[in-house]
Amino acid sequence: MHLLVTGANGQLGQCLADRLSKQNIPHTLLSRQDADINDTVVLEKLVADKCVTAIINAAAYTAVDKAESEPELAKRVNEGGPMALAKLCSRFDIPLLHVSTDYVFDGNKQTPYVETDQTGPTGVYGQTKLNGEIAVQRHCRKHIILRTAWVFSEYGNNFLKTMLRLAKERDTLGVVGDQVGCPTYAGDIAEALISIAQQLHKAEQNKSGTKAHYGVYHYAGNEAVSWYRFAEAIFAVAQRAGILVTIPVLNEINTAAYPTPAKRPGYSVLSSAKIEADYNVRPSNWRVACERLSNGLLRKG
Numbered sequence: 001m002h003l004l005v006t007g008a009n010g011q012l013g014q015c016l017a018d019r020l021s022k023q024n025i026p027h028t029l030l031s032r033q034d035a036d037i038n039d040t041v042v043l044e045k046l047v048a049d050k051c052v053t054a055i056i057n058a059a060a061y062t063a064v065d066k067a068e069s070e071p072e073l074a075k076r077v078n079e080g081g082p083m084a085l086a087k088l089c090s091r092f093d094i095p096l097l098h099v100s101t102d103y104v105f106d107g108n109k110q111t112p113y114v115e116t117d118q119t120g121p122t123g124v125y126g127q128t129k130l131n132g133e134i135a136v137q138r139h140c141r142k143h144i145i146l147r148t149a150w151v152f153s154e155y156g157n158n159f160l161k162t163m164l165r166l167a168k169e170r171d172t173l174g175v176v177g178d179q180v181g182c183p184t185y186a187g188d189i190a191e192a193l194i195s196i197a198q199q200l201h202k203a204e205q206n207k208s209g210t211k212a213h214y215g216v217y218h219y220a221g222n223e224a225v226s227w228y229r230f231a232e233a234i235f236a237v238a239q240r241a242g243i244l245v246t247i248p249v250l251n252e253i254n255t256a257a258y259p260t261p262a263k264r265p266g267y268s269v270l271s272s273a274k275i276e277a278d279y280n281v282r283p284s285n286w287r288v289a290c291e292r293l294s295n296g297l298l299r300k301g
């Protein structure tokens with residue numbers, strides 16, 4: 001097995017890199033500086049030279065609000081990139097594990113979204129991610145599209161790190177309470193992807209008892225909360241761990257009181273039941289991950 005990971009400098013990419021190294025799984029990491037995911041010549045040579053057995057695409061344009069004013073760039077990365085990778089994987093007959101988002105949904109449901117639910121993005125980011133999914137489905141039969149949500153980690157930019165930074169700068173914070181979703185630790189997503197890649201590899205080699213299931217999967221946190229409740233949990237854990245001495249007064253506000261260029265879904269809770277059934281992968285326990293980060297990796301930062 002040899003995995004090619006794109007988006008290696010992103011938060012998911014770095015969590016993948018940590019775990020692949022730790023588990024001694026042969027892999028090649030590709031950051032934007034190494035190659036653009038649209039650069040098929042470079043990618044094709046790499047896949048051939050390294051005998052890559054699957055690609056994990058963790059590269060994306062993830063600036064939700066900025067995407068509203070940069071739709072062409074978002075489209076190039078989130079649609080063009082996955083399409084190029086899907087065609088490449090198809091040519092080499094290897095699986096593509098592509099990561100997508102809860103923002104492909106409109107948020108009008110009131111029970112957890114399953115994989116067959118109607119999509120309906122509310123902004124440019126979600127629309128380009130949905131178009132990326134469609135391109136992957138169209139051009140590569142051996143695909144896993146893993147939709148995840150509200151990703152946080154010790155790396156990069158994410159809501160947890162924003163809250164910890166703002167807590168040091170402000171006495172009062174307003175956070176929206178009418179958008180509900182499932183926080184997901186990037187390290188858990190990385191482990192889920194690696195496990196799926198391993199199971200697919202075994203199935204490809206016809207090892208008994210392992211079946212290759214391709215298609216769309218949801219993978220997210222085990223407990224749904226609003227951003228407000230997520231912030232509350234982050235502050236509580238950070239204070240217990242001694243990262244924050246004082247915490248700001250946290251006010252629950254509604255979406256109208258926090259205007260943003262992109263409209264976000266009001267409810268984007270994902271059901272992780274299908275991935276658990278097909279791949280025996282448990283949803284992310286985000287509270288435990290917050291605790292571990294606060295007591296370990298975030299102390300360094």
Ligand SMILES: NC(=O)C1=CN([C@@H]2O[C@H](COP(=O)(O)OP(=O)(O)OC[C@H]3O[C@@H](n4cnc5c(N)ncnc54)[C@H](OP(=O)(O)O)[C@@H]3O)[C@@H](O)[C@H]2O)C=CC1
Pocket residue numbers: 006007008009010011012013031032033035036037038057058059060061062077081099100101102129147148149150151152156157
């Ligand atoms: N963050 C979140 O809350 C969520 C993320 N997701 C999805 O999870 C996946 C991983 O997200 P996350 O790790 O948070 O994202 P990040 O923004 O942290 O990382 C994305 C990486 O992609 C790289 N990249 C951007 N454009 C290109 C390009 N044209 N060619 C090659 N690399 C490129 C970026 O490079 P550079 O570092 O140089 O900018 C960056 O390192 C994405 O598919 C995202 O849509 C889904 C749900 C929630």
Ligand SMILES: Cc1cn([C@H]2C[C@H](O)[C@@H](COP(=O)(O)OP(=O)(O)O[C@H]3O[C@@H](C)C(=O)[C@@H](O)[C@H]3O)O2)c(=O)[nH]c1=O
Pocket residue numbers: 062063064065101102103148149150151158159162166173174175176179227258260264
């Ligand atoms: C910083 C801040 C944000 N908010 C709100 C704005 C928004 O509605 C919500 C989340 O804000 P952020 O901009 O950090 O998160 P956002 O960029 O919307 O996060 C999304 O990223 C993409 C990549 C995804 O795929 C999604 O799953 C999701 O994780 O919190 C407040 O209410 N108060 C604040 O002080």
